[in-house]
Amino acid sequence: MKKKQFKAESKKLLDMMIHSIYSNKEIFLRELISNASDAIDKLYYRSLTDKKVKIEREDLKIEVSLDKENRILIIEDNGCGMSDSELENNLGTIAESGSLAFKTQEENKKEEVDIIGQFGVGFYSAFMVSDEVTVESKSIDSEKAYRWVSTGADGYSIEECEKDSVGTKIILKIKEDNEEESYSEFLEDYRIQSIIRKYSDYIRYPIQMEVEHRHLKEGSKDEYESHVETETINSMIPLWKKNKSEIKEEEYNQFYHEKYMDYEDPLQVIHTSVEGQVSYNALLYIPSHAPYDYYSKEYEKGLNLYTSGVMIMEKCSDLLPDYFSFVKGLVDSNDLSLNISREMLQQDRRLQLIAKNIEKKIKNELESMLEEDREKYEKFFAAFGMQLKFGIYNNFGMDKEKLQDLVLFHSSTENKLTTFKEYVSRMKENQDKIYYACGETIAKIDLLPQVEQVKEKDFEILYLTDYVDEFVIQALMNYDGKQFVNVSTGDLNLDTEEEKEELKKENEKSKEMFESMQKVLEQEVEAVRFTNRLKNHPVCLTASGNISLEMEKVINAMPTDEKVKAKAAMEINAHHPIAEKLKKLYKKDKESFENYTRVLYAQARLIEGLTIENPTEISNLVCDILSK
Numbered sequence: 001m002k003k004k005q006f007k008a009e010s011k012k013l014l015d016m017m018i019h020s021i022y023s024n025k026e027i028f029l030r031e032l033i034s035n036a037s038d039a040i041d042k043l044y045y046r047s048l049t050d051k052k053v054k055i056e057r058e059d060l061k062i063e064v065s066l067d068k069e070n071r072i073l074i075i076e077d078n079g080c081g082m083s084d085s086e087l088e089n090n091l092g093t094i095a096e097s098g099s100l101a102f103k104t105q106e107e108n109k110k111e112e113v114d115i116i117g118q119f120g121v122g123f124y125s126a127f128m129v130s131d132e133v134t135v136e137s138k139s140i141d142s143e144k145a146y147r148w149v150s151t152g153a154d155g156y157s158i159e160e161c162e163k164d165s166v167g168t169k170i171i172l173k174i175k176e177d178n179e180e181e182s183y184s185e186f187l188e189d190y191r192i193q194s195i196i197r198k199y200s201d202y203i204r205y206p207i208q209m210e211v212e213h214r215h216l217k218e219g220s221k222d223e224y225e226s227h228v229e230t231e232t233i234n235s236m237i238p239l240w241k242k243n244k245s246e247i248k249e250e251e252y253n254q255f256y257h258e259k260y261m262d263y264e265d266p267l268q269v270i271h272t273s274v275e276g277q278v279s280y281n282a283l284l285y286i287p288s289h290a291p292y293d294y295y296s297k298e299y300e301k302g303l304n305l306y307t308s309g310v311m312i313m314e315k316c317s318d319l320l321p322d323y324f325s326f327v328k329g330l331v332d333s334n335d336l337s338l339n340i341s342r343e344m345l346q347q348d349r350r351l352q353l354i355a356k357n358i359e360k361k362i363k364n365e366l367e368s369m370l371e372e373d374r375e376k377y378e379k380f381f382a383a384f385g386m387q388l389k390f391g392i393y394n395n396f397g398m399d400k401e402k403l404q405d406l407v408l409f410h411s412s413t414e415n416k417l418t419t420f421k422e423y424v425s426r427m428k429e430n431q432d433k434i435y436y437a438c439g440e441t442i443a444k445i446d447l448l449p450q451v452e453q454v455k456e457k458d459f460e461i462l463y464l465t466d467y468v469d470e471f472v473i474q475a476l477m478n479y480d481g482k483q484f485v486n487v488s489t490g491d492l493n494l495d496t497e498e499e500k501e502e503l504k505k506e507n508e509k510s511k512e513m514f515e516s517m518q519k520v521l522e523q524e525v526e527a528v529r530f531t532n533r534l535k536n537h538p539v540c541l542t543a544s545g546n547i548s549l550e551m552e553k554v555i556n557a558m559p560t561d562e563k564v565k566a567k568a569a570m571e572i573n574a575h576h577p578i579a580e581k582l583k584k585l586y587k588k589d590k591e592s593f594e595n596y597t598r599v600l601y602a603q604a605r606l607i608e609g610l611t612i613e614n615p616t617e618i619s620n621l622v623c624d625i626l627s628k
Contacts, residue, residue: 406419514528
């Protein structure tokens with residue numbers, strides 16, 4: 001036996017592979033099992049073309065075993081095996097890939113050979129958890145078996161050994177625990193089984209382990225006995241690769257419960273298979289409720305990403321836009337370019353194409369749900385509608401046209417949620433605007449003075465009750481060419497020409513009085529004027545500019561030092577008794593006039609849900625007015 005050095009240079013390179021390329025130590029088992037699967041694939045493929053190689057497919061398997069006392073973990077396959085020269089080339093040279101070489105051979109290029117390994121570094125991940133790695137292998141083309149042994153960057157040795165069957169056996173001497181790492185977890189049955197199910201559940205060959213079970217002794221009430229059974233840990237056949245017609249709803253739901261730890265059935269299942277520029281299978285779920293942490297920073301979006309049934313990324317965020325981040329599921333494709341560790345994707349056109357297709361598929365499913373099952377869609381919207389609204393105004397409204405037909409709002413006409421499309425379909429012949437009003441609840445919006453005139457004209461009003469709603473409207477600006485108009489805006493232009501002219505004269509006559517009221521309010525409002533928009537209420541506030549009164553409340557409630565103020569005007573009902581009262585007080589009693597002005601402004605702010613800076617002062621003024 002002769003000690004050899006790695007051909008791919010030095011300790012530095014191997015250290016980099018062990019400590020930098022792989023971010024998660026448990027990945028080592030995925031890599032070794034994937035290599036074992038590749039070896040079986042090669043043997044099986046060869047049996048199809050070489051009559052001398054006779055195998056039974058049902059006999060092909062991968063075995064995993066543990067020797068906890070001696071800190072040994074073994075992964076064994078009955079694949080093609082390796083000769084001494086193959087051990088030298090494949091394991092003696094870092095980044096030499098037998099799988100890649102096999103796949104690129106001229107005679108294999110035209111065949112659909114599904115080989116996972118492409119870079120030849122996965123094997124070296126074993127050194128992340130092992131002090132020593134031993135490989136015993138017997139090639140299908142050799143009568144002799146060989147043993148490859150290495151403790152890492154110091155090099156390796158190859159010698160003949162005894163091995164009866166064809167295949168490869170990898171023996172890992174697991175490291176001792178230290179203050180930073182606990183390596184003993186990789187000697188626990190349950191931990192190894194969980195890693196297999198997580199990453200290698202859909203390897204096409206059975207992965208078997210001896211599993212210990214405890215049960216009551218026959219005839220005993222308190223005495224237990226143990227027995228060991230060989231069990232297949234992986235499920236082998238991915239649900240998403242089965243024909244949809246063969247899968248029952250219960251199977252979809254069971255997979256969802258187990259995989260995504262949700263106690264409720266999903267609201268919708270999307271199972272799709274695509275072949276073309278890029279081929280992939282996708283199994284997506286729309287949950288029936290939002291996770292507890294969905295609207296928190298801790299929530300991570302993303303789909304499980306598989307290649308050849310091996311999970312290479314637990315949450316690939318690139319596959320979902322933020323506004324569809326509620327979707328759970330997976331994508332399996334053999335067409336993706338992986339980086340050297342198979343943990344991360346190279347950013348390429350194929351990944352972007354898959355993401356684009358998935359986005360379109362989710363959108364189409366939601367549109368179909370909206371059209372065909374309104375009750376189900378409204379349940380979905382109650383859970384995730386906020387995220388769709390965020391999507392409209394996020395990124396400066398870049399995605400608004402994709403999402404505008406998916407959002408719902410309450411309406412003054414329909415006793416249910418409505419879409420923009422449905423609102424427009426009900427618009428009156430002479431109506432060219434979409435009216436909306438903002439408030440904390442529908443009941444509070446109904447009490448707003450500003451809705452009176454719009455309702456009197458029999459125009460439908462959208463009720464915006466979520467704090468994001470008005471930001472959504474601002475991002476959209478219009479729908480189907482119809483401009484959005486807040487009922488609390490300065491001029492709704494709903495008066496007749498005669499009413500406009502009469503109101504103009506009244507405001508001209510009272511110009512000096514309004515200027516005095518502005519001074520009393522210390523320029524809190526940009527204007528004071530009479531209005532025809534109010535029917536029963538004496539006063540209201542209206543806003544002009546990009547910031548409405550409701551947006552002022554929302555923004556100022558945020559935990560920031562910056563405060564904003566809407567450009568507000570105080571409008572007084574020209575036909576209310578308070579209008580005549582103000583005129584008389586302005587001429588005869590300036591003190592009472594000023595008190596009335598302050599109370600009216602406070603009243604207008606309270607109606608809008610805005611705060612009053614000095615409520616005690618206003619309370620005293622009201623008492624003073626009532627006592628006269």
